[in-house]
Structures are given as structure tokens and as C-alpha cells.
Amino acid sequence: MDTDHDAIPPDAPDEDRRFFLKQSMFIAGLSMAPADFLQTAQALEDAPTGNAVKVRLSLTINGKRRRISIDPRMTLLDLLRENLGLTGTKKGCDFGQCGACTVHIDGRRTLSCLTFAVMQHGAKVTTIEGLSEGEKLHPLQEAFIKHDGFQCGYCTPGQVMSGVACIREGHAGSAEEVREYMSGNLCRCGAYPNIVDAILEVKKEGSKV
Amino acid sequence: MKRQTLENPSDTSLSRVDGAVKVTGRATYSAEYAVPELVHAVLVTSTIAKGSITTIESREAEAVPGVLAVISHLNAITVPGWPPKKQPAERMPVGTAFRVFYDPLIYFDGQPVAMVVAGTREQAVHAASLVRVTYQKETHQTHFEKNIHQSGIAQNVQRSKNSPFQDYERGDAGALANADVKIEAEYTIPTQHHQPLEPHAIIAIWEAEDKLTVYDKNQGVKSAQGQLAQAFKVPRENVQVVATYIGGAFGSGIRVWPHTMAAVMAAKQLKRPVKLVLGREQMFTSVGYRPYNKQKISIGAGKDGRLAGIIHEGTGQTSMYEEHLERTVLASRALYASPHVATRYRLLPLDVGTPTWMRGPGDATGTFALESAMDELAYALKMDPLEFRLKNYAESDPERNLPWSAKSLRECYELGAEKIGWKNRLREPRSVKRNGMLLGYGMASSLYGFHRHPSKARAVMHADGSVTVQSATMDIGPGTGTAMMRIVSKVLGLNAKKIRFELGHSALPDAPGQNGSSTIPSVGSAVHAACEALKGKLIGLAREMPRGTGQEWSGVVRNGQVLGSGDDKEGISYADILKHHHLNELEVTEESKSGAERDQYSMYSFGCHFVEVEVDPLTCEVRVTRVVTCADVGAIINYKTARSQSIGGIVGGIGMALMEHSAMDHRFGRYVTTDFAGYHIPVNADVPPIEVYYIDKPDMQANPIGSKGLGEIAIVGVAGAIANAVFHATGKRVRELPITPEKLI
Secondary structure (H helix, E strand, C coil): CCCCCEECCCCCCCHHHHHHHHHHHHHHHHHHCCHHHHHHHHHHCCCCECCECCEEEEEEECCEEEEEEECCCCEHHHHHHHHCCCCCCCCCCCCCCCCCCEEEECCEEEEHHHCEHHHHCCCEEECHHHCCCCCCCCHHHHHHHHCCCCCCCCCHHHHHHHHHHHHHCCCCCCHHHHHHHCCCCCCCCCCHHHHHHHHHHHHHHCCCC | CCCCCCCCCCCCCCCCCCHHHHHCCCCCEHHHCCCCCCEEEEEEECCCCCEEEEEEECHHHHCCCCEEEEEECCCCCCCCCCCCCCCCCCCCCCCCCCCCCCCCEECCCCCEEEEEEECCHHHHHHHHCCCEEEEEECCCCCCHHHHHHHCECCHHHHHCCCCCCCCEEECCCHHHHCCCEEEEEEEEECCECCCCCCCCEEEEEEEECCEEEEEECCCCHHHHHHHHHHHHCCCHHHEEEECCECCCCCCCCCCCCHHHHHHHHHHHHHCCCEEEECCHHHHHCCCCCECCEEEEEEEEECCCCCEEEEEEEEEEEEECCCCCCCCCCCHHHHCECCCEEEEEEEEEEECCCCCCCCCCCCHHHHHHHHHHHHHHHHHHCCCCHHHHHHHCECCCECCCCECECCCCHHHHHHHHHHHHCHHHCCCCCCCCEECCEEEEEEEEEEEEECCCCCEEEEEEEECCCCEEEECCCCCCCCCHHHHHHHHHHHHHCCCHHHEEEECCECCCCCCCCCCCCCHHHHHHHHHHHHHHHHHHHHHHHHHCCCCCCCCCEEEEEECCEEEECCCCCCCEEHHHHHHHCCCCEEEEEEEECCCCHHHHCECEEEEEEEEEEEECCCCCCEEEEEEEEEEECECCCCHHHHHHHHHHHHHHHHHHHHCCCCCEECCCCEECCCCCCCCCCCCHHHCCCEEEEECCCCCCCCCCCCECCCCCCCCCCHHHHHHHHHHHHHCCCCCECCCCHHHCC
16 A cells, blocks of 8 residues: 555644645645646656545544545545555445444544545544444443344444434434434444434433543 | 343343444454455446447556556456357347356446456546447337336246246136125335445455455355356365455345456456445446336125135346346235135346345235235225234135144234234224324234255364354344354353354355345254254263263253253363363264255244324325334244344335335436435434334244244335325325325325
């Protein structure tokens, strides 16, 4: 893989952000640039990737800062799955319609398939792999197992990430509310009633989510 | 009768054994294996439904940095198991599986015509957009309704006298003509797609010239192994198929599809491991679907409510090159004690891809028509729909004239009716409102034939007294491993923590694919047999060991021990038995299959669904507000996971009844609903509380564990029950699925 993902020390200066801004303006310029300029620009950059240049960015994934050089066409989802080996975040539709790719960006549930990785410079991303600490499961993960909130398990990481956010947002007040606020996460096996039970239980017990 | 609930303290269900890996994202699905040197493939698909490719312009795509190849019929490797190509190309005869990149002929829109392989997915996606394909178009026929006059008996059925799809008739045809009350109606179900959340995916690796490993999403590793070995003419054992975790399938993984072949061909051609993941839109053209079908039912009864006769005709869509047959009309032969029954089943070949089995194939569609017709006739007779069904209860199989191996459908009806409060229902349609909504209750029966295939399982006792049990069975979601551990635990008297169950790998002992609700009956029986044999060996070994005077080792095992007999119950642990005999391991492999009982009994799973709906009188939106489902599937192996499977079937049935419809633009022969925005499946807010009940009475005629299949029967009948509830709420009978608001206005 072409990805360079050295961890950046947490106290690193904020030059990454400036670098990124410079580069993103450069990319924006490219989209309007004549073809000959494009060629020159490519020659200046690292190894070209198809018709696009590579972009460097840094972001924090599951508490670890990473400096990465990527194809700007790459979604955050593909970055996680294909380049970083974080395959817990699932690709269900790639159109933002199923929720399987739900991650938290700066605490907010987000569809990583509709998010270009280059747009997340400086962001804090939490995936299913970073939800719990070590071997200890997050209370909602425990509740999913207890209430059998899944069958095939493919939508599950997205359901869990969305469920945690649903509770944090204060949208887990009743079964009806949970059903509404969890309707962006499809489950073809039909585990919905069990998912609702799991979320309501965690909310009711008042566990820290 | 056990009425377990999850909260019931007596419930000893296991939570899913793979629960922790699934909720933490550590379960590895087909596309997720880290393989060195992996390259990415993206398919280019046809934009016409019939004709042939004239040119493929791929130079621009090939020039994209990172692109390794653009593969098509022009340059693909020869698959040794396929017949030599003809010049000019000829259309495949009926009964031929589609061969990818074989010749320039186009059989359906969305057919793979080329594949770009590149270093990264982004490169491959971009390059695929640059491949230009031109075609010689021919007139296509994709419109079911306009072509139904072309339907006929399948060639395959014409050749096979014993085919269950032959025309069938019993009793006196005049009985129906003279019945006091008759109805005749047509029912339509459009094409529906499985759409599991995980897209089909494969990683193909040629480890050597004649040695292949694939990580492939499918429902049968042994069958995929056999088909790939045959196609590439390599010894079977040189092909290994791995599918440990499967993100749902519902039938879409029963076959080896063209995209799987394409990836394996590319890996061979490029001598690199190739990963191919279908896009969601390709999931509508690449892995089958529930075929468009139309049914006609003529049904009549005497004033006393006894059925006089049923004529059930059905026509299903298929492709031009394969005949896909389903049990669409077969339920009408066995579900009720009707003296006269006639069934006819026809196929309509169109310029479309071949359909495949989708959860409850044939029976889910057939019972929508039959159970709607039964409801219509009950209203025409001014009888309660449940009472009408009970009046025609089949005490033995009216089709085969055999006793049922077991049938507790009456108990299902009673339990379901009690739970939903059926006796409080007012019979008059459109007579009750709740919070301004029209309220309706409907019910339907369900049945599904029993399938048990020869299966093997290996059980290995380790020195520490733990056991590993293996079988090449699958888990597409029901929780196969969890249920198998229950069986192992019960036979060997072992705590689940000391049991490991391995599945989803073609190197394991033979097992059928996961389809037709056959896993528990087939593989469960093999696991039971292997563990019984292992237990026998352990008891035998124990009996060779010294014991106190007058004492014997009993034949009883508990807590990982063979117990003593007589007053001294002290046992000896499995670990000590192996240690005494200087054994590191103790291994047995057993095969289990059906015997003569299949000729002595008729075997089915049975059940019924009771549904409550609310219909908005203004917008005609239908909401399912409550479901009670009750099934008689013999013994329930693991209640917790079984219950989830039943709930999943109901949710699938809600989709089938109210929203799922793959719409095609016939000008192009192309689906227009090619994502989840166009093709609606139920979301969380569409699903009400669902109550699940089982009779849980072992059917010991069926197999040694007394358990029949659950996966299909969970959905069979659901669409009918919902349609009947909608009629009760609105007074409007909708005979064409899905029941969308415009059909109620």
C-alpha cells in the first residue's frame, strides 16, 4: 500500500493543518486547471494515482494520530478498510443509504462512505475498534450480545456506533424514539426489535456511554 | 407446551458464540482478509438487455496509472471446464449456466462485459468508467405481463416424469364447479431482491498453477469448491473455499455466480490475488432475485365451510438460458384437506438474468396467493378466517396420503389467536378505528417442507477435556455454531466454554450448503451422531479402567465426566480418561442421513402468523403495529437465536408485503431501483414489537434431534397475513404486492 501512517506525537505543532489548507487550495485549483498545468502539477507531486495527485493529511483515529498520504478520491471508509486494516467499519452500499459505515467524527455519527478522507484533516475519528478499551466491551456491545441485536453481524458495527450516538444525543427516551433515530441503519436480517431493546436497556441503566 | 421468553429465567439459551467478535468488528468477512500483493477488480456491465458486443475500447482505461488489465471475452483466459468457443458465437441452449467473458453475446442488462484490475480501488473505479463498449442491439423482451402468453411447462419438467412441478390433480374436478361459494382471483408478486447488507465479494488467490484459495461470500463452501475445481480442472482438494463470516445472503449465495468466476480467472491471468466487491447497484443484476410471478386461484367451499376444491396456477419468470423452478403452487396440495386440488406451474423465459431462491422460495409467494384466497373465501362464506382454516385442517398429508411425522398447527392457531386477542376482533371489515387509524387483524398459515441432506461431522476430544467439533456447514446469520454447541453440550454433558465449533471452510467434513432450512436437521444430526459416538468411546475407555469393588462406570455423562453407577456417583473426567489411556486426542467422524422414515411419513414445519395493522384513512399508508408468530418446527435447539430468526422472517415478510419491488424500465430492460433509496427494505421504524412462540415438541420421526427447519417458515405466510389484515382494516383486497398506498386509494 502507498499509505504512510506513522503515528504523530500528540504534541506535534499544528503545521499539518497549514500544510493541508495549502494543499486543498491547490487541489481546488486543479479542478479548474487546463490539462497542461495538470500534468506539470502531477510531475511535482509524489507518485500520481490515476489522474489525481496524492494528498497528505493527518487525523486522529481511535486516539492515535496518523499522518497519511492518500489518493484524494478515497473515502474515509476505504481509507479505514483498505489502507489501515480497520475492517470493523463496513461497506454496505457506498451511497450513504444503509448506515453500515457509521463512525464518529468529532463525536458526531457520520457516514464514512460519504466522507472523503481528505476532508477530515485534523478530525478525531472513532471507529468500532476504538469504542471499547482493551478486551472490555462497551455497555452497548454487551447489550447487543445479551439481546441478540444482530444475526449475520455485518450491519452491527454501524448499529452500535449509531446506537451509542443515539443515546448520547438524548434520542433514546422511548422505543418509538429509538426506532426513529435508528432508522438510518438498515438490518436485512431484521434484528430491529432486539436492537431497540439493547439501546433502551443501556439508556435505562444509565451506564456511561 | 413451553412458552419461553428471553426474560424467562428457565431459558438456558446461549448467547451467540461469535457475539463478541461481531460487536467489536473483529469478525472477518470475505473482502476483509489482508492478503499481500492484492489487486482490486471492478466490473463493467452491459447497458443493453440483448444483443452482442461489437467493440470494447479499453486503451484509455489501460493508460490509467496502476491499471494492470482490462479483461473481457477478447482476452480472458480459457476456462478448461467450459466447452470450446463457437465461431460465430451461438446462444446458449436452455439449461446452461452463464459463462462470464466467454463470448460477445448479451443475455441481460447488467451482465459483466469487462473487468478492470488495478493496484487500488480508486484506480480501478476510475478506469472502469473509461471503458467504452459498443453493441449490436437486438429486441429484448423483459415485460412479464406483456409476454405471459409465451409461458410454458419447463423443458426440464417435461423430461422428468417424477418432477414435483408436473401438473397435479386429485379428486373430482366437478366438485369445485358445484361448490356453494366460489371465488377466483389473480395475484401478482413483482421481482424482489435479497440485498444482504454485505455485498457479495471474493478474494481469489492462485497459490500455485493448480492450487486455488478463495475467500468468497457463499452459502456452501463444499459446493463452491466442487464447482471451481470442475471449471478449472484441478483436483478438488486443491481448491479451498473459506467463508467463515457471511453478512447475510437469504439465498443469494447458493450458486457460484459469474463475478466469482471472473475474479478467479483474473487472478490466474495476472498471477496476482484479486479482490472483487460488487457495488450495491450490481447486487441487483449479479446474484439472482425472487422471480416476478403471477398466480391464479379458483377455490370453493360448501356452506358448511368445507373446501370443495382448489385450482392453483402459477407462472414464474426465468432467464433465456436457465430454468429456475420454485414451489409456488405446491403449498395448495398439502396445507388443507381439500378433496379436489389441481396445480399447474409454468415458466416465462425473458431477457433477464436467472432468478434464484430467496428466503421461503415458492412457498412465500404461493402462500400469499393461497392464504389471501382462503381469507376471501372465508369472508364470502361469512365465516371467521381462523375457524374456516380449522374446519379444513389436514389431519394427514392429503397429497401423499401419509401420516404427518408431527403436526401441531392446531396448537399454533390456538396460541397465536389467544396472544393477539383474535376473539375480540369484529368480523366486519373497515369497522374499527384507533386514534383515527383504520385497525385491522389478519392471519395466515404457513408450512415448509422438511429437508435433510447427508452430512458429516468430526468431534475431537482434547487432552484437557475440551472438544472441537467441525463440519463444512455455514452461518449466514442464524447462529449455526451457537445451535451446534447446544447439541454438543447436551450430548457430551459439557459446558459451552469447553466446546469449539468450526464451520465455513471447505477442508472440513462434508456438509450441505445453508439453504432450504436444512442446516439443523442435516448438520445438527451429524453433530449429534459424532458426539454420541465420542461419548460411547469415552464410556468404553472408562470401563476399561479400574474401579472400586462392585462398581461400574455408568453410561451417563455430566459436567465433562463419565459418572459412576450405583450409590457411588463419583465420576471420572474426560481429561483423566484420555490421560489414563495415554491419548492426546480422541477423534470420531460420523455421517448422518435420512432413512426409510421419509417414505413412511410426510414431514413439514408448520406455523401461523397473526398481524395487526393500522391504515391511515387519508394517505392509505399501512403500518404493521403488532405481530404474533407461532411455529411448530419440532424441538427448538437454542431459543434465543431461534427467536431472532423468526423475527427476521417477519421483517422480511413486512418488506415483501409493503415495500419491496424491483421496478424495471422495459424500454431498456433495466432495473431502475438499484439502491436502497429506490428499493425499500424495512427500517427500524417499520418494525413493531414481534411476539414469537414455539410449540417446541420434538419430532423424533424427522431426525435424532427432533428438530425441523425454521429459516424459511419464518417468512412463509407473512405477506398473506398482512394483506388479510389490510383487507380487514380497509375493506380493500390488494392482490398485487407490494401493498403501497396508491393501491388502497
